[in-house]
Amino acid sequence: MQRVVVATDRSKTAERAVAWAAELAARYESELVLLQVILSNGDVDLAEAESSLHELAREIAGERGRAVVRMHADPPQAIVDLAEDEGADVLVVGNAGMSGRKEFLLGNVPNRISHNARCTVVIVNTTDGMTQPLITLSEGDEDTKVEGELFERATRIGRIIGRYGLAERAEGQTLSTAERAKRMREALEQLGPTFAKLGQILSTRPGLLPHEFVEELAHLQDKVPPLTQAEVVEVMEQELQVPWEDVFESIDPEPLAAGTIGQVHRARLEDGDRVVVKVQRPTAREEIFRDLGLLELFAEKAASRPALRELIDIPVLAANLSESLRRELDFRQEASNIERMREVLEPYDGLDVPRLYSELTTRRLLVMEEIQGVPIRDAPESEERKEAARQLLEAYYRQVLQDGFFHADPHPGNLLWWNDKVYFLDLGMVGEVEPRLRELILLLLLAFLREDAHFLAEVMLMLSDEQAPDVDMEALEGDFAEFIARFRGEGSLGDIDIGGMLEEMADIGARHRIQLPAALALSGKAFGQMQIAVAALDPGLDAFSVIGNFLLRGVGERLRDVSDPQKLFYEAQKLKVRVGRLLESVERMTGARPGGRMQVEFIGSREIEAAITRTGRRLVIAAALAAGAVAWLASTAARSGKR
Incomplete structure (x- = not known):
């Protein structure tokens, strides 16, 4: 200063x-x-x-x-x-x-x-x-040094934000939204890992930022000078508690990547195995905790502003950011993600993750197999390549809709082709979808298949974390009808942007002030990135066919699940409780008094209505999925026959 x-x-x-x-x-x-x-x-x-x-x-x-x-x-x-x-x-x-x-x-x-x-x-x-x-x-306070550092950091933040945020006024010019978005990204990059992560989180909050900002923040990059070889070795020896030569034969001095949290190098173990090592920057933990302290102070102030709270829950955002960064600071969490993803990909022989060296992995050191492959777009033309594309698409539906655990950053740079397989790299950023949200995302897709704008609007309200204030259902339904008209009618992967569909659904909800789970937008963004990767492997892959077959298999599994009488009785008891909760929710939404008359109309076939009586909620969902999947396949086949 x-x-x-x-x-x-x-x-x-x-x-x-x-x-x-x-x-x-x-x-x-x-x-x-x-x-x-x-x-x-x-x-x-x-x-x-x-x-x-x-x-x-x-x-x-x-x-x-x-x-x-x-x-x-x-x-x-x-x-x-x-x-x-x-x-x-x-x-x-x-x-x-x-x-x-x-x-x-x-x-x-x-x-x-x-x-x-x-x-x-x-x-x-x-x-x-x-x-x-x-x-x-x-003076003389134990916290003086910490407070001084906070103040110094706050001063630097103010200077950077002022330089980028107010440059337009200082220069006496009017900047486009895209240019302002670029300046925001550049400022966040200069501010370091905490603010870069904040930008990533903001980009997954539908309706909070203009589209240009969301697109620009997706390109946030770490801009830091690389660690020296001596600094890398020092961290490795601190974590391993032995001289590095006792474990490694050699370490490539040139980093593969240098970020604000970690740096990656090629290396070779004593037994000759080729590996990559990820080393945490010595100052990363201290810098991130300092910035989190500042953000917590800001969150406390922001929590008292109702207008801002209505737009976004700042304390919750700060808590999510803190949790995300604390997890990234522990490389054992990424190691756990790798092993969990290995289990998710087990049914697919064309997909894999690197082997993990658990005995060498610590909080600040991650060691895994080096994937000596090529970018997926450079994979040799073969049937294995086409099959890997199909598996990649299906695996993502499985990750989001079935397992509830997905790679949140599957851009082509994080996927390599090696030994006739696609390898997932960089499992530091993953997403999780809780069971209720998985079902609702599936209902969104089925409502889209059936071109049912009214049901799309209803599911959007069910997705809301909080009761939406005075939503104009007619306007919401109209927006979804327009959305369906624009997206429906094309069946090839190159023409249908599945990730874009989910992201725009979230945008529509946000425009109507419906607060949605961050996982919805994050999964939509991941679907969009995955789709680019799949198209790089096989541009002609029919997305509808892959998704339809996946849904049909899922329906079969659900039907088998409820065939056991004990399970069926259990599901019926759960249904009884959930129907009670549903009626309470309806009363709150409609203002109906307990004991009042309420007319319920079932729209659909008699078979579905009979299924409701016979088997309860889970079998109904299975039947609905089957109907939707069959309708999807039938409509796709009809379009294919016309071409």
Whole structure:
């Protein structure tokens, strides 16, 4: 921190802000600039005022102190402009005028300054005789070092956000949405892993950001200088507790990848096995925990703002971010993801994950087999390649709709072709879908197949984490009808964007202020990436056929599940409880009183209605899936026959 600027009107309360700024500047040996703006309608000797203020600056800061006095009709704006001219790292102001009559008389000067300034602003509490800044730095306190680091980090964050976020106004130009999105991505990349991860999470929240921002944030990249070979070896030996030569024959000094959390190198074990090692950056944990501390402070403040809470639950977002990053900091979690994905892919002989060396894997070190393959688009033309494409598509439906565990970043760069198989790499980012959400996503797909906009709208409401406020069902249904009309009618993978379908469904829900699970948008995004990979392997693959066959097999499994009388009785008991809950929900939604008359109409075949009576909810869903799958296959076959 090089320069601290403090605004003063030479009043007693302003003296407290000046004293706090002087203490801050002394702590960091920064230059202290006292700033005074005088209204231009008075008879004031400007030179005399500046001389007096300069003496005060030298008195409290010595050679590091100086003063600037200006005459201006709009003091708050003048303070902002002068702070920028002076290159302020921190601008300190008192809180006079933030409450009571002065808030209206002065137009809330501190808030205006805080809103418009392009650097970090500290508002010091000077109105009650206490000098209480936004971030306190107390002498002799065990937390002084931590608080100082937080303040220093907050200052850097403010500078970067100001440089990217307010550059448009400074340059006097109007930027496109795409350009603003690009600047946001660049700022997040500079801010490091915590904010890069925040950008990734925001990009999966439908309706929160414009489409251009979501697309740009998908390209977030780590931009850090690589660790030296000595730093890599030091971490490895700390984790292994032995000299690296006892385990490895050699380590390639050139990194395969260098990120803000980890760095990846090729290596060879003593027994000759070729492996890749992922080493955690020594400073990653400390840097991430520091940023999480700042975000938690922000989340506490944001939680008190109802308008912002309605748009997005900031405390929940911060908690999700914290959990995600803490998991990424423990490489044993990624190792667990690899083994779990191996189980998920077991039915598919054309898909695999690298072998894991569990005995060499720790919290900060991950060792796995080197996949010596080629990008999937460079795989040799063969029947194995086409079959792998089919398996990849089906496996993703299985991951999301059956197992509830999926690779959340399956872009072609994370897939390699080797020994007639597609290998999944980088299992650090995975998604999980709880059972209820799996069923509802499946219902979304079936409603789309049946071109049932009304049911799509109903399922969207069931997906909501919270009761949606005053949803216009007619408008929601109309949006889905338009959506179906645009997407239906084409059956080839190249023409139907399945991931885009799910993402747009989420966008429609968000436009109607329906809060949806993040897993829905994340799975839609992953489907979109997977589809690009599948198209690279086999552009002519018929997606409808693959999905239909998968659904039919799933129906068979569900029907076998309920064939046992004991299981059927158990499902019937669950149905009784769930119907009770359903009726309670309907009463809440419709305002119906308990005991009132309610008419329920079943729309569909008599067979389905009979199934409801005979077997309960699970068999009904199985029958619905069968009907939907058959309808899908029939419609696809009909379209194929016309071509």
